[in-house]
Amino acid sequence: MNALLPRFLKVAYRKEPISSFIVIVGSVNAIIGGFGESWSLLSFGVMMVILAIILRWWQNNRKESQLAEQPVTRFLPPSSSRPPVVPLMPPIKRQPPR
Secondary structure: OOOHHHHHHHHHHHHOHHHHHHHHHHHHHHHHHHHOOOHHHHHHHHHHHHHHHHHHHHHHHHHHHHHHHOOOOOOOOOHHHOOOOOOOOOOOOOOOOO
């Protein structure tokens, strides 16, 4: 269990760094506000965590909708139907060492 949490945090932070940063800042604010009995800081931290979750959800939905809207314009022909590539430079002729 202890090894899974750091791995999950690394994967989440690499995928969505902005919303993960907001979650970290909000959770630290919420923890400090909870232990210090500062209800305004606790509520601010909880609101930041909720904001980050909504931001991540919105970004994921936007990516999926953009992928669905883009139609495939053309397909590449099979590789066997293309002629072989001609070398652009002639082979280098090396002179024997003197």
